Amino acid sequence: MSRAPQQRRIATHARLLDSAREIVAASSYAEMRVEEVVLRAGVAKGTFFSHFKDKDALLVVLIGEELERVMSDLVVAPPPEDIESLVAALAPLVAAMGSERTVFDIVVRNSGAMAIEEIGPIAQNFGDQIALFVRWIAPLQGTAFRSDADPALLGEGIQAFLVQCIAMNFCLVESQMALEERLLSYLTPWLSAPQA
Amino acid sequence: MSRAPQQRRIATHARLLDSAREIVAASSYAEMRVEEVVLRAGVAKGTFFSHFKDKDALLVVLIGEELERVMSDLVVAPPPEDIESLVAALAPLVAAMGSERTVFDIVVRNSGAMAIEEIGPIAQNFGDQIALFVRWIAPLQGTAFRSDADPALLGEGIQAFLVQCIAMNFCLVESQMALEERLLSYLTPWLSAPQA
DNA sequence: TCCTTATAATGACCGTGGTCACTTTATGAC
DNA sequence: GTCATAAAGTGACCACGGTCATTATAAGGA
Numbered sequence: 001m002s003r004a005p006q007q008r009r010i011a012t013h014a015r016l017l018d019s020a021r022e023i024v025a026a027s028s029y030a031e032m033r034v035e036e037v038v039l040r041a042g043v044a045k046g047t048f049f050s051h052f053k054d055k056d057a058l059l060v061v062l063i064g065e066e067l068e069r070v071m072s073d074l075v076v077a078p079p080p081e082d083i084e085s086l087v088a089a090l091a092p093l094v095a096a097m098g099s100e101r102t103v104f105d106i107v108v109r110n111s112g113a114m115a116i117e118e119i120g121p122i123a124q125n126f127g128d129q130i131a132l133f134v135r136w137i138a139p140l141q142g143t144a145f146r147s148d149a150d151p152a153l154l155g156e157g158i159q160a161f162l163v164q165c166i167a168m169n170f171c172l173v174e175s176q177m178a179l180e181e182r183l184l185s186y187l188t189p190w191l192s193a194p195q196a
Numbered sequence: 197m198s199r200a201p202q203q204r205r206i207a208t209h210a211r212l213l214d215s216a217r218e219i220v221a222a223s224s225y226a227e228m229r230v231e232e233v234v235l236r237a238g239v240a241k242g243t244f245f246s247h248f249k250d251k252d253a254l255l256v257v258l259i260g261e262e263l264e265r266v267m268s269d270l271v272v273a274p275p276p277e278d279i280e281s282l283v284a285a286l287a288p289l290v291a292a293m294g295s296e297r298t299v300f301d302i303v304v305r306n307s308g309a310m311a312i313e314e315i316g317p318i319a320q321n322f323g324d325q326i327a328l329f330v331r332w333i334a335p336l337q338g339t340a341f342r343s344d345a346d347p348a349l350l351g352e353g354i355q356a357f358l359v360q361c362i363a364m365n366f367c368l369v370e371s372q373m374a375l376e377e378r379l380l381s382y383l384t385p386w387l388s389a390p391q392a
Numbered sequence: 393t394c395c396t397t398a399t400a401a402t403g404a405c406c407g408t409g410g411t412c413a414c415t416t417t418a419t420g421a422c
Numbered sequence: 423g424t425c426a427t428a429a430a431g432t433g434a435c436c437a438c439g440g441t442c443a444t445t446a447t448a449a450g451g452a
Contacts, residue, residue, distance in 0.1 A: 005430095006418065006430075008429090012430080033407090033409090045409090045433070046433070055410090108363065112368060157385075157386070159360070160356045163360065170308065171307070171308020185349060189345040194344055208400080229439090239401070240401060242442080246401075251439065
């Protein structure tokens with residue numbers, strides 16, 4: 001049975017997060033150095049690693065926050081009513097996850113649960129995405145969308161194609177436009193019922 | 197205009213690759229250290245980086261070889277005739293790409309072309325996979341598989357689901373069995389012809 | 393054979409993530 | 423207050439990937 005953390009620890013934790021946020025805002029995730037974070041926070045290096053398992057754990061928190069912000073906008077937006085508007089609605093999510101290689105790598109590596117019960121903020125967010133997609137899809141099954149598959153399964157598929165398209169975008173150095181086109185070309189057969 | 201490499205350089209390159217292969221065989225990709233590779237090859241550290249851009253570049257070569265081996269088996273195997281046998285046929289590919297976190301990370305990061313013309317062995321292999329899938333799918337479109345989508349697109353979708361399932365398998369600590377089931381549940385709505 | 397030049401190889405050095413034995417500080421019991 | 427104990431924080435240190443000015447070796451021309 002461990003005690004509750006002292007105020008000092010909570011304050012230090014907050015300072016570390018704030019420092020990291022500032023650095024990322026001023027440069028990028030890729031350029032963030034643990035050494036600079038602790039310098040700015042006014043603590044020793046060892047302190048950092050007593051607060052975060054490793055550098056990635058900090059990135060997971062920060063990126064989780066960003067995804068959270070995007071999702072909170074999406075849940076209050078009007079639901080898309082066909083595949084084209086669905087692709088358009090996904091744009092902010094694509095922009096967030098594909099903003100940097102570093103971000104995408106972290107997202108992919110942490111998109112699933114880390115361990116039973118030990119679910120991280122990014123995995124949590126991915127779960128929220130599925131829930132939102134289901135809310136979007138289910139009412140339109142039989143009309144705009146196919147009805148021969150579980151909506152949760154369809155939602156997971158959207159995620160798979162989302163990831164695939166962003167990954168492709170990092171390799172092929174093409175425009176954002178191409179990404180949305182490609183996403184549309186995948187989601188059309190995925191979400192609409194197969195024609196004879 | 198650069199001259200052809202000297203025999204010495206070719207030999208060194210081969211020694212580096214052999215050393216790396218031995219180390220991986222004896223331990224794992226994750227445990228491979230550049231320092232150990234050069235030690236075993238009997239060259240200096242700097243030499244390594246004059247042969248490979250970075251550690252990842254070596255891993256790409258080694259993993260590319262492994263995927264190549266798997267694919268050379270697949271291309272001579274009898275083509276699957278329905279979705280179940282397709283999933284079964286994909287097993288060796290799943291095993292290779294999901295054998296280690298390190299392997300999967302490298303594969304995902306290099307699955308697309310690195311740059312125009314500068315296509316790496318893993319990206320090459322992914323292209324080969326698509327070609328094979330097309331060869332499998334096309335003849336059965338209209339019977340076992342849907343015919344309302346480009347076979348190349350369907351092939352790319354198989355890859356997307358493959359990656360998604362392997363990624364999930366690293367997070368959820370479940371059995372290989374679950375992976376194949378999950379893959380089947382994705383591929384069924386993706387590939388099958390409309391019911392009645 | 394000697395000289396020149398391009399190629400190959402070297403290893404001391406650096407940056408950065410991560411560790412750990414130790415010091416400092418807070419807390420609760422008396 | 424004072425002491426014992428646990429929590430918090432420290433910074434020298436290590437591991438390992440990667441760089442670069444320098445040296446060694448091979449190839450070709452006179």
